[in-house]
Amino acid sequence: MKAKTIYCLILTCAALLTACQEDFLDRKPDDQLDAEQVFTRYNKVNQLVTDLYDNVKGSNSPLVFFNHFSSAPVTDEAEGSTAEGSLTNKFNNGDWSPSAMPDRSSKGQYWWDLYARIRKANVILEGVKKYNTPDNPLQAGDLQKRKGETYFMRAYLHYLAARMYGEVVYINRTIQPTDPMDFKQESFHAIAAKVIQDCDSAMALVPATWGGSDFGRIDKGACLGLKAIISWMAATPMWNGGAFPNDTRQFKAEYAYNQSRWIAARDAAKAVMEYKADGAQRFSLYTGHDGSDFKDDAGTNNNNSKVYARLWDLYHNMEAFQKEAVFLVTRDKDNNWQGDIYPPSWGGSSRQMPVQEQVDEYEYIAPDGFGYPVYSSRAKTDGYDDANPYESVKRDPRFYRDIIYHGSTFKGKVINTATGADRVGATNSSTTGYFLRKILRESWNRDKSFAISGPPVWRLPEFIYIYCEAVNETAGPNAEIYELINQVRKRSFMAPIPTAASADKALMDEYIKRERRVELFYENNRIWGTRLYLDASSPKELAKEQAWQSAGSTNDDRSQKAWPYPKSQRMINGMRPVEDPDGKIVVDGKKYKMKRFFVESRVFQAPRHYLFPIMQDELQRTPTLIQNPGW
Numbered sequence: 001m002k003a004k005t006i007y008c009l010i011l012t013c014a015a016l017l018t019a020c021q022e023d024f025l026d027r028k029p030d031d032q033l034d035a036e037q038v039f040t041r042y043n044k045v046n047q048l049v050t051d052l053y054d055n056v057k058g059s060n061s062p063l064v065f066f067n068h069f070s071s072a073p074v075t076d077e078a079e080g081s082t083a084e085g086s087l088t089n090k091f092n093n094g095d096w097s098p099s100a101m102p103d104r105s106s107k108g109q110y111w112w113d114l115y116a117r118i119r120k121a122n123v124i125l126e127g128v129k130k131y132n133t134p135d136n137p138l139q140a141g142d143l144q145k146r147k148g149e150t151y152f153m154r155a156y157l158h159y160l161a162a163r164m165y166g167e168v169v170y171i172n173r174t175i176q177p178t179d180p181m182d183f184k185q186e187s188f189h190a191i192a193a194k195v196i197q198d199c200d201s202a203m204a205l206v207p208a209t210w211g212g213s214d215f216g217r218i219d220k221g222a223c224l225g226l227k228a229i230i231s232w233m234a235a236t237p238m239w240n241g242g243a244f245p246n247d248t249r250q251f252k253a254e255y256a257y258n259q260s261r262w263i264a265a266r267d268a269a270k271a272v273m274e275y276k277a278d279g280a281q282r283f284s285l286y287t288g289h290d291g292s293d294f295k296d297d298a299g300t301n302n303n304n305s306k307v308y309a310r311l312w313d314l315y316h317n318m319e320a321f322q323k324e325a326v327f328l329v330t331r332d333k334d335n336n337w338q339g340d341i342y343p344p345s346w347g348g349s350s351r352q353m354p355v356q357e358q359v360d361e362y363e364y365i366a367p368d369g370f371g372y373p374v375y376s377s378r379a380k381t382d383g384y385d386d387a388n389p390y391e392s393v394k395r396d397p398r399f400y401r402d403i404i405y406h407g408s409t410f411k412g413k414v415i416n417t418a419t420g421a422d423r424v425g426a427t428n429s430s431t432t433g434y435f436l437r438k439i440l441r442e443s444w445n446r447d448k449s450f451a452i453s454g455p456p457v458w459r460l461p462e463f464i465y466i467y468c469e470a471v472n473e474t475a476g477p478n479a480e481i482y483e484l485i486n487q488v489r490k491r492s493f494m495a496p497i498p499t500a501a502s503a504d505k506a507l508m509d510e511y512i513k514r515e516r517r518v519e520l521f522y523e524n525n526r527i528w529g530t531r532l533y534l535d536a537s538s539p540k541e542l543a544k545e546q547a548w549q550s551a552g553s554t555n556d557d558r559s560q561k562a563w564p565y566p567k568s569q570r571m572i573n574g575m576r577p578v579e580d581p582d583g584k585i586v587v588d589g590k591k592y593k594m595k596r597f598f599v600e601s602r603v604f605q606a607p608r609h610y611l612f613p614i615m616q617d618e619l620q621r622t623p624t625l626i627q628n629p630g631w
Contacts, residue, residue, distance in 0.1 A: 039131035042143060046136070048124050049146045053217075055117045056153050057329040059108040060160055062524040063439070063454040064333060066091075067103045068340070069352065071527040076357040076565075078522070079432050079572055079599060083340075083351050094603030098613040098631055111618055114161045115171065121154035122174045148205025149218045152226070155198035159230055162191045163528055166238075166611045166628060167250055170194045181622045187251030188239045192230045199223040208277035215321075216328055221275055221282050225326035225458050228268035232466045235261040235473075236532040238610065245537050245606050248629045259474055266470030272326060272463040283460045285491045286320040288313050292493075298443035304409035306400035308493055315439050315455055325456035326463065333452045338444065343404060343435045344421040344428045346411060354403050354434040356573040356596060357565050359389075361517050362399035363494075371396065371495040373514065375564040387593035388584040389575070397493045402521055404435035406577045406592065407585045411442050416587045418577040432574035432599055438522050455523040461488050462525070465516045469509070477501060477508040485515055492519075530569060537606040541568040555598035563596070569604035573597065605630060 038044045065071040066087060073080030073088035080088030090102040101110065108117065127133070128147060136142035154172070161168045167185040172194070186194075203223040210217045234240065241257025249255070275282045291310025294301045314320050321328060342348025363371040366382045374384050374393075385392035390405050404410050406417040417424050417433055424433050439454060468481035482502040489496060501508045513533075517526065535541050544566035551562035559573045575594045583591035603609075608630025619625050 035127055036131055039127035039133050042134050042136050045124065045128060045133050045143070046146060048120070049149055052117065052120050052124065052150065052153055055108060055113075055120065056156060059114060059117065059157065060457060060524070061107065061329055061454075062457060063337065063452065064107070065109060065524055065527075067107065068333075068337075070522060071524050072522050073352050075526040075530060076355060076567060076569055076572060077526050078352045078354050078358070078436070081349065081351045081353075081428075081431075083349070092600075092602040094605070094609075096613075098616040098619070098627065101615070109160065109164070110612075111161065111165060111614055114157050115169075118154060118157045118161075118171055119174065121150050121157065122172065124150045125154070126174050144205045145207065148202045151198050152202035152206070152218045152223055155195045155202065156226060158191060158198075159195050159226060162188060162195075162230075163233065164612045165614060167191075167626075169625075172198075182624045183622055184624055185250060185626060187254045189234055189254055190251075192234045195230045196227050199227050209282060216325075216330060218327075219277075221272065221277070222327040224268070224272045224275055225463065228265065228272050228463055228466060229458060231261070231265040231268040232470070233528075233532060235265040235470065237534050238532045242534045243537065244534065244610070244629075246629060247607070250626055262470045262473045265466055266474065269463045269467035269470065273460070273467060283326065283463075284323050285460060285487060286310075286314060286317070286323045287491055288317060288319065296443045297441060300412075300443065302409070302412040302442060303400070306397075306409065308397055308401070311397060311401040311492060312442075315453075316441065321453075321456065324459040324461070326458040326460065328453070328456035330453045331451040333454065335444070335448055335450050337452060338440060341436050341440060343410065343415060343430070344426065345413070345415070348435075349428040350430050350435060352436055353430045353432045354436055355432045355599065356434075356559075356563075356575055357567075358517075358521060359399070359403060359405075359434065359575070360564055361514055362396040362402075363514070363518075364393040364395050365495040366393075369495055370498040371489070372498070373564070385584070387580075387595070389594055390585075392584065396518060398518055398521075402436075402438040404437045405575075406433065406594065407587050410435075410437070414587055418579070418587065418590070418592060424574070424576045430574075432572070433576050433594075433597075434574070436522070457524075461519050462516075464488060465512055465519075469512050472505055472508050472512065476505050477503060481508070485511065488515065488519060530567060531610050534606070534610065535567045536569055536604050536609070538568070541566045544568075545570065556596075559598040560596045569609075570602050572599045572602065574599045 033044070038048070063070055066074070067084060069080055069084070069088050072078035074091040082089065087102050090096060096102055108114070125147065128143070133143060158168065158170055166188055168191060169183040169185055170191055171183070202218065203220050206219050206223065209219050209221065238244065239255050240261050241255065244252070272283065288310045291308055291313070293309045294303060294305045294307060295309050296302060296312050297316060339348055340351040343350060360374060363373050364379065364382070364384055366372050366378070372378060372382070374389065383393050390407065400408070404415055406415065408415050415422055415435070417430065422429050424430055439452065444450060464484050468484055471478065471481050479502060482497070486496040497511045501511050516529065545568055548558050548562040548566060552558040565571065565573060574597055576597055577585065577592040578595045579590055580593040581591060583593040585592040585594065611628040613631040614625055614627055619627060
């Protein structure tokens with residue numbers, strides 16, 4: 001199937017209802033009709049569920065998690081520009097608190113909106129039961145499906161709350177204005193169990209899969225996906241034995257290490273991987289057509305034969321979504337987003353720029369046919385040159401798809417970050433030496449009108465990584481997980497991991513985590529993973545920080561001498577071109593070598609920034625709530 005835009009899949013299922021007032025204590029499900037009038041009509045209930053779908057989309061949009069920014073710039077994936085009041089930089093400067101969030105007028109990802117939307121789910125479930133809502137007169141069984149979707153969305157919204165705030169309140173009933181505001185938080189594991197319970201309720205009612213214009217609605221596979229994600233979170237160090245500094249969490253005694261949590265994560269991920277719908281395998285890695293050419297979606301090779309067609313297609317081809325997407329939202333952004341990302345030489349404003357920390361994680365393909373990190377002990381011997389880091393060795397093909405760098409060919413034009421509009425530090429240009437390429441449609445000009453669906457919320461590789469990590473944690477590495485990781489790499493034309501990893505638990509763990517970081521780059525994953533693994537207080541990462549501080553007299557000197565950089569989220573670095581007669585990179589007739597430089601320090605305090613703060617007005621409204629550690 002030729003690549004094409006994925007238009008609205010979820011929201012075409014029914015007409016949108018004018019959004020209900022998102023008030024935690026709003027009693028009416030419709031501004032014009034009373035409850036009985038709404039819940040005795042199938043079409044009105046259907047509209048309420050559709051409205052909730054739209055709410056859920058807004059609460060977790062991968063491309064625009066923070067207003068018009070993704071979550072990448074508040075991690076060591078990217079740097080954000082000063083647009084929109086320097087929103088993401090405020091997070092990185094520590095300029096946020098229970099009294100003031102940088103994007104308080106959010107799209108729905110924070111406590112107040114999540115619980116307003118949870119209330120909507122409860123209103124729907126209770127109203128359908130109380131008023132015995134009739135089924136769809138045009139298609140029997142639709143009401144049960146709407147109930148199942150609502151159970152899932154209630155679970156999903158609680159998952160989002162727990163992901164951001166940790167110990168939260170699970171609300172499975174409609175709160176009335178006269179009810180006491182004495183809600184009590186529960187342990188993460190108790191919340192996870194209730195999420196799984198709601199998923200099971202949903203699975204009993206939703207279909208195995210959807211087809212046609214209904215593709216993208218919640219199915220049994222999505223329910224399995226949520227169960228696997230919450231089970232994996234419960235197994236990670238934050239909630240399973242990690243050294244959480246100055247731990248004041250209410251239920252910290254429950255977070256002692258328990259291997260059975262990894263076993264549960266393993267089994268839940270395997271259930272996704274092996275799930276069958278109508279007797280056929282539901283999820284599989286997208287391989288598309290042969291995909292070995294380098295043509296973009298318009299059939300043109302404008303990238304100097306660097307970006308494989310299959311990698312272009314992965315985020316735009318309907319078949320890719322049908323095979324890999326476990327849960328998705330649609331139309332995250334329009335053509336204006338593409339303008340936000342493009343380099344200035346193409347009329348863009350470089351809103352989000354990859355950083356060196358992310359670039360260093362893309363491996364190179366060694367002469368022995370395996371992939372190794374550029375910071376491995378053998379990299380220089382194999383030909384890696386940090387002055388020519390992009391071409392001295394062949395990097396992971398995903399690198400060329402994800403990153404625009406000095407000397408790369410973008411839309412048929414060689415990018416020059418040394419001079420001109422794209423110069424490092426120029427107006428609207430990159431401050432790190434890189435521009436974002438992943439998910440762009442390079443055949444489209446920014447003046448065309450189109451919608452971008454972006455990456456799915458979850459896709460199959462994420463569950464492969466969960467399964468492999470859980471097997472490695474509980475039984476050690478084996479041939480099965482070695483092959484599974486390599487299947488994802490092979491799909492992206494990447495060399496396999498060294499065979500040594502199949503017998504070395506620590507080495508396998510490194511490869512799994514690096515694979516997750518590379519494959520899921522810019523997909524709203526890193527912000528949560530670095531917290532779940534407590535990277536900011538990891539002894540290993542703290543030792544790297546100390547080594548970096550001791551490596552030179554200036555930050556630029558340290559940047560050049562002490563890498564790989566710590567994953568503690570307290571700095572970012574970049575790479576700039578420097579003219580040199582011996583340089584191997586030739587752009588516009590001049591020779592360059594690349595040189596690392598320090599971009600900025602960031603504030604990430606542990607445990608303060610591991611969890612988001614509950615806002616002060618929420619604490620005042622509900623005095624029984626306990627603030628998160630460090631706030």
